[in-house]
Amino acid sequence: MLAKIRAALRAGPTDESRRRALEARRAAPVRPPVPARARVPEPERLAQFKACLAAQGTDVLPVAQPSQIPGAVADYLRAHALPLRLRRGADPDLAALPWQDEPALVVTEGPARADESVGLSRAVAGVAETGTLVLASGPHNPVTLAFVPDTHIVVVRCEAIVGGYEEACERLAAELGSPALPRTLNLISGASRTGDIAGRIVKGAHGPRRLAVILVEECRDQRLVP
Amino acid sequence: MTRAASPLEANAAAALADRRLQRALAEVPGGFAAARERAKAALPEFEALRRAARDIKDHTLANLDLYLEEFEDNATAARTKVHWAPTAAAASDIILAICRESAARLITKSKSMVSEEIGLGARLQAAALEVIETDLGDYLLQIRAEAPSHIIAPAIHLGAADIAADFRRHHRQLPPERDLASPEALVSEARGVLREKFLAADVGITGANFLVAATGSAIIVTNEGNADLTLSLPKVHIVLASIEKVVPTLEEAFVLLRLLARSATGQEITAYTTFVTGPRRPQDHDGPEACHVVLLDNGRSDLLGTNLREVLRCIRCGACMNVCPVYGAIGGHAYGSVYPGPIGAVLTPALPGTHDGGELAGASTFCGRCESVCPIEIPLVALMRRWRERAFASGSWRQRGMLRAWALLAAHPRAYHLMARLAVATLHLLARGRGAFSRLPFADRWTRTRDFPAPQGHTFQRLWARQQRKQPP
Numbered sequence: 049m050l051a052k053i054r055a056a057l058r059a060g061p062t063d064e065s066r067r068r069a070l071e072a073r074r075a076a077p078v079r080p081p082v083p084a085r086a087r088v089p090e091p092e093r094l095a096q097f098k099a100c101l102a103a104q105g106t107d108v109l110p111v112a113q114p115s116q117i118p119g120a121v122a123d124y125l126r127a128h129a130l131p132l133r134l135r136r137g138a139d140p141d142l143a144a145l146p147w148q149d150e151p152a153l154v155v156t157e158g159p160a161r162a163d164e165s166v167g168l169s170r171a172v173a174g175v176a177e178t179g180t181l182v183l184a185s186g187p188h189n190p191v192t193l194a195f196v197p198d199t200h201i202v203v204v205r206c207e208a209i210v211g212g213y214e215e216a217c218e219r220l221a222a223e224l225g226s227p228a229l230p231r232t233l234n235l236i237s238g239a240s241r242t243g244d245i246a247g248r249i250v251k252g253a254h255g256p257r258r259l260a261v262i263l264v265e266e267c268r269d270q271r272l273v274p
Numbered sequence: 275m276t277r278a279a280s281p282l283e284a285n286a287a288a289a290l291a292d293r294r295l296q297r298a299l300a301e302v303p304g305g306f307a308a309a310r311e312r313a314k315a316a317l318p319e320f321e322a323l324r325r326a327a328r329d330i331k332d333h334t335l336a337n338l339d340l341y342l343e344e345f346e347d348n349a350t351a352a353r354t355k356v357h358w359a360p361t362a363a364a365a366s367d368i369i370l371a372i373c374r375e376s377a378a379r380l381i382t383k384s385k386s387m388v389s390e391e392i393g394l395g396a397r398l399q400a401a402a403l404e405v406i407e408t409d410l411g412d413y414l415l416q417i418r419a420e421a422p423s424h425i426i427a428p429a430i431h432l433g434a435a436d437i438a439a440d441f442r443r444h445h446r447q448l449p450p451e452r453d454l455a456s457p458e459a460l461v462s463e464a465r466g467v468l469r470e471k472f473l474a475a476d477v478g479i480t481g482a483n484f485l486v487a488a489t490g491s492a493i494i495v496t497n498e499g500n501a502d503l504t505l506s507l508p509k510v511h512i513v514l515a516s517i518e519k520v521v522p523t524l525e526e527a528f529v530l531l532r533l534l535a536r537s538a539t540g541q542e543i544t545a546y547t548t549f550v551t552g553p554r555r556p557q558d559h560d561g562p563e564a565c566h567v568v569l570l571d572n573g574r575s576d577l578l579g580t581n582l583r584e585v586l587r588c589i590r591c592g593a594c595m596n597v598c599p600v601y602g603a604i605g606g607h608a609y610g611s612v613y614p615g616p617i618g619a620v621l622t623p624a625l626p627g628t629h630d631g632g633e634l635a636g637a638s639t640f641c642g643r644c645e646s647v648c649p650i651e652i653p654l655v656a657l658m659r660r661w662r663e664r665a666f667a668s669g670s671w672r673q674r675g676m677l678r679a680w681a682l683l684a685a686h687p688r689a690y691h692l693m694a695r696l697a698v699a700t701l702h703l704l705a706r707g708r709g710a711f712s713r714l715p716f717a718d719r720w721t722r723t724r725d726f727p728a729p730q731g732h733t734f735q736r737l738w739a740r741q742q743r744k745q746p747p
Contacts (some may be wrong), residue, residue, distance in 0.1 A: 049517075052360070056575050070522075180543060243497070245414075245429075
């Protein structure tokens, strides 16, 4: 197949100059245009992120500090008459939360099981450009938690809100300590939906019917302290 | 009965008479086109991104061999098994062999136009495997045994009542008196039925919107999340992608992603954009044990060195069909090809095993709206013209003779004048004072559906010359 392609391109298999040209291009790339909306500074960036989430129909639960997350989750589940059961991965940030403050909430750890009702994940980043959550799969945040349960709740820190997708990839590489991607990198922008029945948008096609974002504001405030 | 010269003509006539189809066509493609306009207006950099996207695609196609090699190296490093399929049959064979090796019985599939192109579903079913389409639109078509009529909204030709009737017929395990009146109830029922399949599937097959050479990843976008359940629940994941889907880097993929959803549905981004790189990692608690990517050629490399290569820029957004007056009148099925609309007219004849001699390229008014909305600036009109030229070269002697005679006449103004005056005078006489002909010999394909205006005695050129004399410049 490659030989056929090379013949069509009139290129020889040993044409090292083409390879070198590609290496040079990779080493000094011409940066493609990045929209202005992916480069907004704070505080507009956070406002744009929230506005995009609202436009998607994603619920936003702001909390001042991480210790308030269990309470916010429990309140949200109660408000939607959902079972007080939660599945999360081994993410240290999520494991360290004071779940004992909400004794009625049953929290288990691991990938989603078939009958899972609520999944909790931590996002590596939130992208203000389109209100997109960036999740990296792995034992810390198993990918099935984002797709199998009816309700998906995602924790994201305000300081992790970036402008565009490119910056989100930089944050991911910094967090993983490597540019290699996890098995799945999931860009999530709203709950599952379909327009396949008579062109009408209906939520909850195959993935979560409901998506909620817990926005942790503490970190940003800390950074503001000189 | 009138004789149709081709399947396209017969299909178009049937489509125009299909009231249900006409209702759907009046709403859906135009709705997408309007949403695209709004999304474009909200992104000032849209045109700059289009140009960048075109350059990325042209650069990648000019170095396709090297980027495919890079993709293979990086995918292999992530423990993906890469397979090369020169033909449709080879791709189906490879996938069938993987299914057999893993002793699969149930296979879930998320949307893949390439799988339609190679007839994969039928091939697997013939091998006694159960294959379930999981994109809701594709699932509806599967239970109706119909083909997609649009590349991103495959079931736009169906109404909610049709779907409710199909569900009652097909989901016999559910109580017959259940309420299926609303789209919500229909979606909920499909969700329940398909969820069981997702959980029980042995192999999941997805397409890919893009392949990233630098990381060995496949990028898959959906709104439903069906691709994600397909690629994370079964023990084997197979990606089926054609060779032109490769892009060099993540950064360049983002340029294309910023255009894709906006051009397709007018969304800024779809609900799910997933970068998948290999099978589960040693420490992972979920994900498949094996990941395969099947790279399909099927006629594409034949286009690379020709003046039709721009077809390979396509990212399958469907914007061209949403604005096409011909698609809007007859819908996707009438084209009789996997890929409908303007992109289908230029891609289909290039695929082996299709017997279109450029006929689909005739189904265009050359109005150019398709290329004005194409996010990758594919010169669709010029490409359709190239197929028409090819069709002309291999056309009937009668057709070529008539076009040659016309060309000769058009190139000789004096002869043209004479003929025009003769024709106009003859038609004027024949009309005997009537304003139009309702029937005209040799032009019955025109007068069958509309009147032919009768000339009023003089040619346009003569009237023009007379007026110029009256009003000197």
